[in-house]
Every structure is written in C-alpha cells, then in structure tokens.
Amino acid sequence: xxxxxxxxxxxxxxDLDPARLRQAFGVFPSGVVAVAAEVDGALVGLxxxxxxxxxxxxxxVSFSIANGSRTWPDLRRARHLGVxxxxxxxxxxxxxxAGPVATRFDGVDVTVTDAGAVTLADGLASFDCTIxxxxxxxxxxxxxxxxxxVEHVDPDLEPEGVPAAVPGPLVxxxxxxxxxx
Numbered sequence: 001x002x003x004x005x006x007x008x009x010x011x012x013x014x015d016l017d018p019a020r021l022r023q024a025f026g027v028f029p030s031g032v033v034a035v036a037a038e039v040d041g042a043l044v045g046l047x048x049x050x051x052x053x054x055x056x057x058x059x060x061v062s063f064s065i066a067n068g069s070r071t072w073p074d075l076r077r078a079r080h081l082g083v084x085x086x087x088x089x090x091x092x093x094x095x096x097x098a099g100p101v102a103t104r105f106d107g108v109d110v111t112v113t114d115a116g117a118v119t120l121a122d123g124l125a126s127f128d129c130t131i132x133x134x135x136x137x138x139x140x141x142x143x144x145x146x147x148x149x150v151e152h153v154d155p156d157l158e159p160e161g162v163p164a165a166v167p168g169p170l171v172x173x174x175x176x177x178x179x180x181x
Contacts, residue, residue: 032086032094032170035063036110036118037078043105043118044078046071047097050140051083059147060132064140071101072141076131081145082117083127085152086170093120094170124169125152 036045050064061083065072075081086094097104109121119126129145153166 030171032090033063034084034086034090034093034097034120034123035075035081036084036097036105036120037075037081038112038116038118039074039078043110043112044071044075044101045097045104045118046075047086047094051085054144058132060144061127061129061147062142062144064137064142067136067139067141076134076143078116079130080113080115080117080148081129081131082111082113082119083129083145084120084123085125086120087122087124087167088170089122089167090120090170119151124167125150 030049031051032047032049033051034045035048036043038044046065046069048063048065050062052062054060054062063083093108096106096108111119111121111126113119113128115128117128119128127145127147128149129147132144132146134144135142
C-alpha cells in the first residue's frame with residue numbers, strides 16, 4: 001500500500017513569491033495552442049498554454065497573454081486570428097513560436113485564410129476567431145475569442161471505417177513539454 005502524500009497546512013503569512021507560485025501553477029498540466037494571423041503582410045504568432053473553452057452559445061474560447069507581450073499588440077490588430085491546438089509532435093514548433101520574432105514561422109507549414117487567420121498543419125483542432133472581449137487580470141489579459149469556423153481530427157469520420165492514428169495533445173507541465181500516456 002502506498003503512502004498518501006501529506007500536504008503542509010497553510011501558513012498564516014504565506015510567501016506568495018512569483019517563483020513559488022509559478023512552481024505551484026506548474027503542477028497543473030495544460031494543453032498548448034498557437035495563436036496566429038497575417039498582419040500587414042507578415043505572419044505574427046505566439047504559443048499559449050492557458051487556452052480553454054468558455055461557451056457554446058455564443059461559441060467562445062479564451063487564452064491569457066502577459067500584459068508585457070510585444071507580440072500581442074500586433075496580433076490583436078488582425079481581422080481574424082487562427083488558433084491551433086498543438087499535437088505532441090509540435091514541441092519544437094512551440095519553442096520556435098516563443099523564440100525570436102523573425103524566425104517564428106521558418107519551416108512551419110501554415111494555412112492562411114482570406115480573412116488572415118493562420119493555422120498550423122497537423123494540429124488536433126483549428127479555429128478561425130475574432131476578438132470578442134479582453135479582460136485585464138493582474139499581470140495578464142484574458143482574451144475571449146468568438147469562433148467562426150472549426151476543423152478537427154475525428155477518427156470516427158475516416159474513410160472506410162478505419163480509425164485514424166490521432167496523436168495526443170502537446171502538454172505543458174512543470175515548465176516542460178510532455179505527452180499524455
């Protein structure tokens with residue numbers, strides 16, 4: 001029989017140091033998305049690990065972006081944004097999207113819609129969105145996106161009744177990438 005871990009009781013004067021908070025928040029795994037668009041003829045994008053579904057009516061999703069982001073001011077000017085749920089094999093692409101702006105899309109296979117939404121190839125799902133609202137929340141802004149179109153991998157709809165080999169999502173956990181087992 002394995003022992004149940006014992007959690008220390010909450011201290012009365014807790015140290016809510018940002019580094020300790022980041023570690024505590026990191027124990028909760030999250031999926032990773034790419035948010036991208038064509039803005040003034042250039043591809044602009046970023047990776048976010050704070051994506052979540054919000055509402056079916058109207059269809060809304062959200063992600064959070066640091067208020068100090070230098071990419072978001074350009075990206076938010078796009079008419080439409082593409083959101084791609086990244087698959088477990090997208091770890092390198094995710095790191096690239098978090099890297100130098102000039103090389104974020106080097107060698108990355110993308111689709112650009114007429115409205116300027118950019119999605120990545122081989123994602124588990126892709127959404128064409130517009131900004132619905134932004135809510136400042138501390139050092140981040142919660143961006144609510146309204147969905148206009150969706151595509152996703154559905155193994156039940158594969159031709160001839162053969163289930164597709166669908167990869168799992170890219171998971172961000174404890175400051176690193178992993179896959180579901």
